[in-house]
Amino acid sequence: LISNTKHNDINYDTMQFNCVLVVLLATFIQFASSSSPSKSSAKVHVLVCIEALCIDSKHFVTETLAPDYRSLRDVIDLSVIPFGKAVVKEKRHLPVSEFATKSPDGEYYLSCQHGDAECDANTWEQCVIQIYPDPKDYLPVLNCAFKTIPMGYSDYLYSAAFFEKCAMQNELLKFDLIQACHDGSRIVWDLQTRADESTPLELNHVPWIEINGVRFDVGKEIFSVAVCEEFIQNGGESSECDRILYNAKSLTES
Numbered sequence: 001l002i003s004n005t006k007h008n009d010i011n012y013d014t015m016q017f018n019c020v021l022v023v024l025l026a027t028f029i030q031f032a033s034s035s036s037p038s039k040s041s042a043k044v045h046v047l048v049c050i051e052a053l054c055i056d057s058k059h060f061v062t063e064t065l066a067p068d069y070r071s072l073r074d075v076i077d078l079s080v081i082p083f084g085k086a087v088v089k090e091k092r093h094l095p096v097s098e099f100a101t102k103s104p105d106g107e108y109y110l111s112c113q114h115g116d117a118e119c120d121a122n123t124w125e126q127c128v129i130q131i132y133p134d135p136k137d138y139l140p141v142l143n144c145a146f147k148t149i150p151m152g153y154s155d156y157l158y159s160a161a162f163f164e165k166c167a168m169q170n171e172l173l174k175f176d177l178i179q180a181c182h183d184g185s186r187i188v189w190d191l192q193t194r195a196d197e198s199t200p201l202e203l204n205h206v207p208w209i210e211i212n213g214v215r216f217d218v219g220k221e222i223f224s225v226a227v228c229e230e231f232i233q234n235g236g237e238s239s240e241c242d243r244i245l246y247n248a249k250s251l252t253e254s
Contacts, residue, residue, distance in 0.1 A: 042236030043077040044227050049199055049208040050142075051084035052121030053114035053154065058146040060207045060218060066143040068224045069135060071240055075231045078135040080142065082125040083195035084206040086112045099157050101192065104185045110192055117154035121145070124163045126191040127181035132173060141166045141173070222248065 048065060050057035069076055089111050096102070101110040101119040112118040125145065129138045144166035149158055160179060167175045181187050200208065209216040209223075212230055216223065225248045228241035 042231055042234045044075060044230045044234070044236075045077045045210075045212055046079070046227065047200075047208075047210040048078070048080045049084055049203055049206055050080065050082050051086075051113060051118055051206050052082055052125055052145065053118040053149070053151050054084065054206050055151045056205075057084070057207045058151055060209070061139075062143055062146050064218075064223050066139055068227070069139055072224065072227060072238075073136065075236065075238055075241060076135075076227060078139070080125075080129060080135070080139070081195050081198055082122040082129070082142075083192070083199050084113060084122075084208075085203065086110055086119060086122065086192075086196070088192070088196055097155055099155060101188065102185070103189050114151075115153045115155045117157050120157045121149065122195075123188050123191065124160075124178070124182055126195060127178050127187075128163075128167065128173075130191060131177050131181060137170060137173065140170060144169060 048060075050061065069078060087110070088108055091102070091107055091109055096109050097116050099116040099120070101116070101123060102108065110119045112122065125138075125142055128141045132138050132141075141163075145163060148162050148166060160182075163178070164175045167173045167178055181191075200210070207218065209218065211226055216226055224244050228238065228244050231238060231241055232245070
């Protein structure tokens with residue numbers, strides 16, 4: 001399903017007002033939780049920077065992150081940023097695609113590695129994460145989106161139906177709030193700006209993964225093993241990690 005219809009600035013007053021409240025509440029919850037002592041001080045912080053239409057991001061999320069997080073939820077403190085190598089550019093007098101993600105004043109726009117469709121898909125994912133900040137809620141949506149949407153370059157925006165189908169797999173998620181976030185130009189630009197500021201300056205490829213602030217090399221290491229080694233070294237206890245590390249040791253010795 002592909003739509004080349006230009007997004008109109010339709011005024012969803014009630015829906016967007018509710019969305020703003022939810023976004024503010026989610027921000028407050030994130031601040032409160034980061035300001036209070038963690039009950040799991042040994043949890044491993046994992047940062048994952050992705051792009052919504054990147055095939056390598058798809059492989060990592062669907063084949064590694066999603067299944068590993070299901071078994072290591074008590075071990076991983078996860079942050080996912082759908083932005084990657086996107087760049088905020090000044091419009092000036094240059095012609096900009098009608099489908100481009102733009103600032104509310106029209107002075108800036110977003111340029112994404114895989115076209116305007118990726119900027120828009122990143123926005124859908126950012127909205128899901130902002131409104132439902134618990135990875136157990138948003139990660140299945142991202143996992144579904146990667147399995148559903150064609151990867152690669154496109155300047156034609158994908159239908160909202162793709163994202164609605166993925167969100168509706170969890171009956172607790174309200175797609176009208178996600179859509180109100182996506183359709184609100186000010187909210188969208190704020191999310192893009194924060195994603196840009198939160199993306200490491202040294203990022204030069206995606207997926208970009210950090211485990212407790214140290215870059216993880218997807219091609220040379222096993223994600224679950226690296227996470228569990230860090231967790232155990234910091235005093236954590238996990239029967240699942242014990243199993244993962246035992247199996248990894250057995251493979252190297254065989």
